[in-house]
Amino acid sequence: MRLTNAPQLKRPPQDEPPEALARPSHWRPDIEGLRAVAVGAVIAAHIGFFYSEGGFIGVDVFFVISGFLITSLLLREIDRTGRVSLAGFYARRAVRLLPAAVLVLLATLAASWIWLPPTRMRELAADAASAALNVVNIRLAMTGTEYLNAEDPPSPLQHFWSLAVEEQYYLAWPLLLLAIALVAKRIWGGRFARRGHFHRRRMTAIAAVLVFIALASFALSVTQSAVDPIWAYFGIHTRAWELAAGALVAVAASRLRRVPRWAAALASWTGLGLIVASVFVLDERTVFPGYAAALPVAGTAMVIAAGCAPDRFGATLLLRQAPFQYIGKISYGLYLWHWPLVMIGPAILGIEEPRLRDYLLLMAAAFVLAVASFHLVENPIRTRKPLVLVPSRALAMGGALLTTALTVSLMLVMAPMPTETNEEAAEVTGNDTTVWELLDESSDVDMVPANLTPALDEAFDDQPTLYDDGCVLERDVTEVDEDDCWYGDPQGDKTLVLMGDSHAAQWFPALNQLAEASGWKLLALTKANCSLPDVEELDWKLERRYTECEDWKENAFDLLADLEPDAVVASAYDHKEVMADDPEQAWEDGWVTSVERLDEVADRVYYMADSTDLIDDVPDCLAQNPEDASVCVGDMEKAIVLPKEERQSLMDAVADAGAEVVDPIPWLCDIDQGTCPVVIGNILVYRDSNHLSARFVAELAPQIAVAIPLEAAEADTE
Incomplete structure (x- = not known):
């Protein structure tokens, strides 16, 4: 200028x-x-x-x-x-x-x-x-x-x-x-x-x-x-x-x-x-x-x-x-x-x-x-x-x-990012040690481990492969990609669909493991900032009603009607600006409507309740506090976006509409202490303030396998 x-x-x-x-x-x-x-x-x-x-x-x-x-x-x-x-x-x-x-x-x-x-x-x-x-x-x-x-x-x-x-x-x-x-x-x-x-x-x-x-x-x-x-x-x-x-x-x-x-x-x-x-x-x-x-x-x-x-x-x-x-x-x-x-x-x-x-x-x-x-x-x-x-x-x-x-x-x-600690944590292997076993003792971690994975300066890029593959669609896209976003077992007889916004896409690493191990095909239907509930929402970037999301959802539901999947996993970030006189009630009603539509075309519908939002960027916080990681630990009550009663009401409503509710909070937070750790073993839990790292989600595959038993779903459909 x-x-x-x-x-x-x-x-x-x-x-x-x-x-x-x-x-x-x-x-x-x-x-x-x-x-x-x-x-x-x-x-x-x-x-x-x-x-x-x-x-x-x-x-x-x-x-x-x-x-x-x-x-x-x-x-x-x-x-x-x-x-x-x-x-x-x-x-x-x-x-x-x-x-x-x-x-x-x-x-x-x-x-x-x-x-x-x-x-x-x-x-x-x-x-x-x-x-x-x-x-x-x-x-x-x-x-x-x-x-x-x-x-x-x-x-x-x-x-x-x-x-x-x-x-x-x-x-x-x-x-x-x-x-x-x-x-x-x-x-x-x-x-x-x-x-x-x-x-x-x-x-x-x-x-x-x-x-x-x-x-x-x-x-x-x-x-x-x-x-x-x-x-x-x-x-x-x-x-x-x-x-x-x-x-x-x-x-x-x-x-x-x-x-x-x-x-x-x-x-x-x-x-x-x-x-x-x-x-x-x-x-x-x-x-x-x-x-x-x-x-x-x-x-x-x-x-x-x-x-x-x-x-x-x-x-x-x-x-x-x-x-x-x-x-x-x-x-x-x-x-x-x-x-x-x-x-x-x-x-x-x-x-x-x-x-x-x-x-x-x-x-x-x-x-x-x-x-x-x-x-x-x-x-x-x-x-x-x-x-x-x-x-x-x-x-x-x-x-x-x-x-x-x-x-x-x-x-x-x-230049490499400077670190102030050489202390290494026990490596999470997925066999001898799991993040689930280490969760309860992770809120008191002092030192950011030198073997942290992903490293703090690489955390932003630790995202599901869906992004590199173009399967988290940009805002202006309304057509559904029904050809290029298939994962899991390509020869599988059963079909699992992952549907929603980036908070749905973050669960892909674990679900893809399960689909491959169980012989299921996995279709990813995800779109940037596009909530699955049947609501009118204001997009923060477009600064107007997100009509592209509404059009995309209709096209996605049409595809599912033709596909008739065996199971659908649906999730969305709860922090959205709903355009309604009563946004909270409209959000719940919108979820009910969408779950009912999914239940009409799929054998099983799983509602993955929203994960945590720590508000402050976790890698930034850890980089500034390498010798006291506990400073960055989240307060569970503040980290859950919806108030307790409102969240429970939403889960009850979608359950009544036909979905099986999966609540990930016990996997992410120490319920007894009321805290949400940011480092578990040598694993970084968050890639920013509210998206889980792909490495951490991959380690949750055993927990997700219990909550979403693909083998059981296959048996029920025979």
Whole structure:
């Protein structure tokens, strides 16, 4: 994101070439003030300031500003020379953006190493590498679409996504402008071409290309925001129109100077009002960017356009005030520093549940860091003549900074996770020793065993093979995969179906063992965040009713009607947002309806009650407490999602509907002590806060075999 401005003494436009340093007329106090408004909105949203949930639109304000300033620079260069110096353009961006960005990247990695769980370092280092390469938005979109990342805290480097979007845009836009300039010169130029006539045609061509980009990108933004909101939020394809909107204002700047002053003043205040209104009208439930982004984008474009014909009674009257001007000047650094402090600051202060006052203290620290980085790093480097006047030197400096950031990031990615214990636990073999025998004594384990399996830094990947095989379907999929998700004994005469969401999929390792040993085929019908009960639910990621889940369930029931399985194991995470006046009763009624439908098509239906949710990420907790694992042990009463009476009512209801109830809590918790261990023998029980590790579930096969006797089911059907 382009947030900085040149020193106030010279006040050149953003990314202004050296020869233009003496032209202060290009400096816009209204734009400087808009930067302050934008960064203030972003910070307010991130710290949970009163009624400012929509502050994320500050990023959209920056996109429009950047599109206007960069395009204005490029158009002046084309007017002056007839072409664009790509080396000069990228050299200027390297000098202005990279020093502060690399400083924040390295400082964030250092702070994360000291204060965050060691289990997070590899992912954070990968984030840093992708941020340095300006592809972190793509990485965030890809990891954000993975269902099992839902519980992960945001990356301290997540805010670099907006810089990545801008740089991706500016990889193509100067090249496109250069191509338009050269083609225009060949078609309309020549010795006898009139300059004014040639200039108008060239600008018309540029405007036409920008309109096409804006319309195409806006259409994608509208159509994709509801369907695939994470990719729509982070993607260049749905954000390019915002930069193009600013660029179109730059193209029209000369004509905008003719607008009557009173009309410009009215437009500027209206535009500023739209920006401010966006902060309070939009919130996290808004489908964004989509149509909603038009509100802040239009407002910003109006303020900038009105500033081409400034009036003393316009919004500049407010935006040019000293506080706005100074915050606008340091806004780039303020944007870079604030988010790492939001994410790491509470750990630095030793606060588990920070309040607004704590965040305000952290933002004061961010302000100090932004001031220091501006005066000690940003400003001295970007005004240094050897770099300003010689593009090759600036590019070399940028390359050195990027190499440093990448080297440090890759070293951290490959570094083993540090451990503080060499004590080994008794190995669970499944024969001589079982997790069941060790359960009652596991809540008092002190040391995280050195032979823990899976290892803490590998826990996230210890998931059922269903995920690698694509058999836990993504949200947008509604069709049932009836060909590729068969397991167990391929030659088996009997069929077992595992059906539900990720809390159903977690039982696959044990059920697959049983199916293979008993000569049963096993079909996995699982879908991300899709609850089996017949309810309408709100999906946390789609931020709307999860209609894809409802469609998938209907298709799954149709398949089961044709298949007529011998047994079905159904399960679901109980922590869902049900869209009903009485969500608890609707959840129970929905389970009853679904179990009755399953009972009509299957010989046996097993309802696997939900497992535990320890709320805090278990591998992270153990990594921070390697010598006292008992700190991470869960309280059984808090770990069971539903209240005791409500859970019992649900189990009784599904039993009356025809299902055999399997309660896994005795396998996971010490009932007498009321605790839920996280390490049993040398086995890690949880891969995150609420999903069991595949290794642990595999060791539960003997217990599950008693609760779900496939041999008995086979005998009953003869």
